[in-house]
Amino acid sequence: MTNAPDHPQVVYLEGDGIGPEVTPAAIEAIDAAVAGTYGGARGIEWQPAAAGKKAFQELGTPLPEATLEAIRATKVALKGPLETPVGGGIRSLNVALRQTLDLYACVRPVRYFPGVTAPVKAPQDLDVVIFRENTEDVYAGIEFEQGTPEAARVIAFLTGEMGATISPDSGIGIKPMSVHGSKRLVRKAIRYALDNGRDSVTLVHKGNIMKFTEGAFRRWGYEVAADEFSEQTVTEAELFHPDRPPELRGKAPPGTVVIKDRIADAMFQEVLLHPRNYGVLALSNLNGDYISDATAAQVGGLGIAPGGNIGDQYAVFEATHGTAPDIAGQGKANPGSLILSGAMLLRHLAWPEAAARLEQAMARVLQARRFTADLAAVAPGSELLTTAAFGHAVAAEAR
Numbered sequence: 001m002t003n004a005p006d007h008p009q010v011v012y013l014e015g016d017g018i019g020p021e022v023t024p025a026a027i028e029a030i031d032a033a034v035a036g037t038y039g040g041a042r043g044i045e046w047q048p049a050a051a052g053k054k055a056f057q058e059l060g061t062p063l064p065e066a067t068l069e070a071i072r073a074t075k076v077a078l079k080g081p082l083e084t085p086v087g088g089g090i091r092s093l094n095v096a097l098r099q100t101l102d103l104y105a106c107v108r109p110v111r112y113f114p115g116v117t118a119p120v121k122a123p124q125d126l127d128v129v130i131f132r133e134n135t136e137d138v139y140a141g142i143e144f145e146q147g148t149p150e151a152a153r154v155i156a157f158l159t160g161e162m163g164a165t166i167s168p169d170s171g172i173g174i175k176p177m178s179v180h181g182s183k184r185l186v187r188k189a190i191r192y193a194l195d196n197g198r199d200s201v202t203l204v205h206k207g208n209i210m211k212f213t214e215g216a217f218r219r220w221g222y223e224v225a226a227d228e229f230s231e232q233t234v235t236e237a238e239l240f241h242p243d244r245p246p247e248l249r250g251k252a253p254p255g256t257v258v259i260k261d262r263i264a265d266a267m268f269q270e271v272l273l274h275p276r277n278y279g280v281l282a283l284s285n286l287n288g289d290y291i292s293d294a295t296a297a298q299v300g301g302l303g304i305a306p307g308g309n310i311g312d313q314y315a316v317f318e319a320t321h322g323t324a325p326d327i328a329g330q331g332k333a334n335p336g337s338l339i340l341s342g343a344m345l346l347r348h349l350a351w352p353e354a355a356a357r358l359e360q361a362m363a364r365v366l367q368a369r370r371f372t373a374d375l376a377a378v379a380p381g382s383e384l385l386t387t388a389a390f391g392h393a394v395a396a397e398a399r
């Protein structure tokens with residue numbers, strides 16, 4: 001978003017479970033960073049809106065139309081974790097929100113913060129931004145349960161008319177991946193790389209096996225680069241082409257983004273073995289889901305991994321974890337994920353100075369090994385903070 005007013009309205013969904021703890025902590029820290037950067041010249045006017053379990057209990061629906069209208073009006077929202085109530089008429093609230101507002105890219109920056117205990121030797125080598133397609137693939141929700149007449153019909157069609165071999169006792173899931181859906185995701189990833197000085201975009205796919213979905217995603221990704229960004233991108237294959245002068249081999253012209261691709265299973269090795277070779281990853285829905293959580297764990301945990309669901313019109317920045325019912329109400333939850341999602345929100349408002357200030361403030365708190373229970377549990381000798389105290393600490397650093 002460009003040209004945000006100085007006092008934009010932003011919707012917030014407090015969330016269920018640990019939501020009422022992490023959301024106020026995050027808002028306190030975000031506001032402090034904005035005030036610290038701009039004095040009173042800029043500030044967010046937060047608008048509460050209802051969603052999730054509480055909305056279901058009070059209003060009879062987990063995703064009230066008024067909430068969707070509020071997000072359509074402000075165009076930007078911050079969202080705590082939501083519980084999808086059973087019987088609420090919605091399979092997954094998060095999926096419904098993404099599909100209704102066409103938030104087609106799930107963007108997850110993954111980087112290490114010094115001080116945090118991570119399970120690998122050099123967590124600082126990983127610094128990637130993941131663009132996961134959010135609306136298609138096996139997550140489209142087109143499934144037919146084993147043993148139902150619907151499954152039997154689909155199986156009869158595929159075996160009888162399409163020549164497929166399927167065990168008759170199968171459940172069926174459908175994997176649609178479109179040119180439009182794939183290309184707009186890759187387009188967003190390339191544009192992000194160009195705007196943010198990232199040197200590569202890697203198309204991650206399982207095209208060796210699923211040629212017409214995952215393989216097509218790879219092909220369409222290269223097409224977007226060639227058709228729309230020919231001056232600003234170069235493919236890895238071109239860089240290593242035998243005709244290229246030896247002194248230029250492997251070297252991308254300054255300012256260009258290298259487009260490459262990797263098979264998904266190899267990518268899981270690559271993020272561990274050669275993390276520095278990757279800047280932006282573009283993936284289909286399921287692959288993106290897996291790699292987002294795996295890489296978050298690699299740098300120290302889901303409690304501090306931020307995310308944004310971004311479309312062409314609206315953006316919802318969210319905690320990437322769930323409602324954590326096991327620790328709700330105990331002051332143990334880490335608000336770091338939502339705080340860093342708040343930094344993404346500030347960048348989206350085109351307030352990069354405030355975003356950087358917020359990230360640096362949180363980095364200083366983590367560097368001082370002042371942790372909520374999740375991180376303190378694996379960091380002997382660190383200082384244990386409650387959720388609210390962590391929010392206060394980041395806010396104090398950001399002010």
Ligand code: NAI
Nearest residue numbers: 081082083084303320321322323324325326327333334374
């Ligand atoms: P979860 O992410 O809520 O919890 C998994 C584990 O991580 C738990 O041990 C929890 O205590 C811990 N954890 C999560 N966030 C934490 C934080 N900020 N600080 C410290 N520890 C944290 O995943 P789970 O248990 O699978 O799901 C619980 C509920 O959350 C379900 O109703 C699910 O549908 C919902 N959910 C919502 C999401 C969203 O709104 N974006 C995403 C994932 C799950």
